[in-house]
Amino acid sequence: MNIKYRISNTDCRTTNFASRHFKFPAVLLCSCALAVFVAGCETPDSQKKTLSEQIETLKQDKSRxxxxxxxxxxxNKDLQQQINTLHNLTGEIELEKLYxxxxxxxxxxxxxHDKDKDKEGKKETLIIYIQPIDQDGDIVKAAGSVDVQLLDLNKEQPQLLGRWHVGPVELRKLWFNxxxxxxxRLTFDVSGKVQTFEEPLTVNVTFTDYLTGRVLKEQKVIKPP
Known part of the structure; x- marks a missing residue:
């Protein structure tokens, strides 16, 4: 009798143990199924939003x-008009006929010049005004580059005090009317290059015309005031 009772209790505990251990996988399985179901429900809205964004992007690309x-x-229309105009021009077009x-x-x-007007009155700025002149004697805003040299020719050995180059882009901005x-109007800093300005100095200017390729040179003596 006691043996049968113990066997019965053992079966009961085994059944309860199995029941408790089978509950966790079942709950886990249900949770996974629920997550898949929820994700499946959200996918169409997410895809719809993504498609809407893609459509809007494509519309913007199309407009651009x-x-x-x-x-x-x-x-192309403007270029074609220019081509037709040039084609209808009679005679040869030469650069010299333009300017x-x-x-x-x-x-x-x-x-x-003494730009900072200090007490010493030291001349620390060199200002050069140059004018390209055409065949009619008119001043023209010719495109090109400029090279400038400042020389001291008062000594036995000529001394180069400064050298500068002005390119076409910068030169275009220096047109003064x-x-x-x-x-x-070309401005250069000569502080540290010219100690005293008591004797005349010489300026050499070379202008390269970018339309014709012509190189023009000019020299000028600048004197103390």
Whole structure:
């Protein structure tokens, strides 16, 4: 009798143990199934949002490409008009007939200046005014580059005090047009290069015309005031 009772209790504990251990996998399986179900429910909305964003991006790309095509058509139309105009011109077109820089002039206002107006009165700035002049004697804003040298020729051995180069992009910005003066205005710092300005100095200017390739040179003596 006791033996049968113990066997019965053992079976009961075994059944309870199995029941408790089988509950966890079942709960885990249900949780996974629920997660898959929820994810499956959210996927269409997410995909719909992604597709909407892609459609909007494609619309923007289409608008941008359409604008570029219109701009290209407009440029092509202008170029075709220029080609037709040049084709209808009679005679040969020569650069010399457009303009021809014949000479270069350094104006009288070119000199050393005391820009900071200090007590010492030291001239620390060199200002050069140059004018490209064409075949008709007119001052023209010719595109090109400029090389400038400042020399001291008072000594037995000529001394180069300074050398500068101004490219075409920078030179274009230095065009100066006033009521009584039209020229390129070049400014250079000579502090540390010119100690005293008691004797005349010499300025050499070389202008290279980028349209014709002509190289023009001019020299001027600047004197102390």
């Amino acid at each position: 490409l359409t604008r570029q095509i219109e701009q290209s058509k407009s440029k 021809d820089v014949q000479r270069l002039k350094i104006t009288k206002h070119s000199n050393l 006033a009521l009584m003066m039209t020229n390129y």
